[in-house]
Amino acid sequence: MVCGGFxxxxxxxxxxxxxxxxxxxxxxxxxxxxRGLGLVSSIHIIGGVIVVGVFLLLIAVAGLVGAVNHHQVLxxxxxxxxxxxxxxxxxxxxxxxxxxLSKQTDVINASWWVMSNKTRDELERNFDCCGLFNLTxxxxxxxAFCTAICKSRSPTCQMCGxxxxxxxxxxxxxxxxxxxxxxxxxxxxxxxxxxxRNQKDPRANPSAFL
Numbered sequence: 760m761v762c763g764g765f766x767x768x769x770x771x772x773x774x775x776x777x778x779x780x781x782x783x784x785x786x787x788x789x790x791x792x793x794r795g796l797g798l799v800s801s802i803h804i805i806g807g808v809i810v811v812g813v814f815l816l817l818i819a820v821a822g823l824v825g826a827v828n829h830h831q832v833l834x835x836x837x838x839x840x841x842x843x844x845x846x847x848x849x850x851x852x853x854x855x856x857x858x859x860l861s862k863q864t865d866v867i868n869a870s871w872w873v874m875s876n877k878t879r880d881e882l883e884r885n886f887d888c889c890g891l892f893n894l895t896x897x898x899x900x901x902x903a904f905c906t907a908i909c910k911s912r913s914p915t916c917q918m919c920g921x922x923x924x925x926x927x928x929x930x931x932x933x934x935x936x937x938x939x940x941x942x943x944x945x946x947x948x949x950x951x952x953x954x955x956r957n958q959k960d961p962r963a964n965p966s967a968f969l
Contacts, residue, residue: 768955772826775948776819782941783816789933804858807851808934814844822948826955834956838949845945848938855935860928867923868892883907888919 790808818840825833871879871891883889889905902916909916 765955765958768951768958769826769829772948772951772955773823775944775951776822776826778944779815779819779822779941779948782937783812783814783819785937786812786815786934789930789937792930804851804854805930805934807847808855808938811844811848811851811938814840815848818844822952825952829955831956834952838952838956841945841949841952845942845949848942848945852935852938852942855931855938858931860924863924863927863931864892864920867920867927871920880906883919886919886922887916888922889916890918890920892918892920 786808790805790812818837821833822837822841824830825837868891874882883905884907887907887909889907889910890902905916907916
């Protein structure tokens, strides 16, 4: 059996869909971690990444089932939906990489001041930081009333904005980089599915391969 045969195409498509499942879980996990920061969740692109991760996970399961059973209809819809996921994922990934530190700072700053005092206090204690960026009088007042543990250990605490900015930048780079790289492999997935769909199953006519 040469590598371009039925079995090789089937195994390659199955392996690729297993990779898609892992990538989908990775995108969902990193995006969920980013949303857990509270502030980063205000960047709506994060929600889009979660949607892409869920769709990629579901279509990978469908592709795996279609490859194992050589299901013509399932493989057809797999190619169509995978193409749509590619377009959406490519756009979302580029958007993640395009958000610079200045834009992230604006989003974090806007989100911080619409939170309740209780929420800000919880974030300060959880991240062991005080204040946001120390840019305004409100920042200084917020720092003065901070109850984070770091104030008892040192006269100065790290600003929360610096920690949030570091986490959000890391999350966006991971999501953008991983999403962009694997979005191009989805073109390979569509080609493999189309190729495998048009191949004949040797089990259907064993005598033809004797």
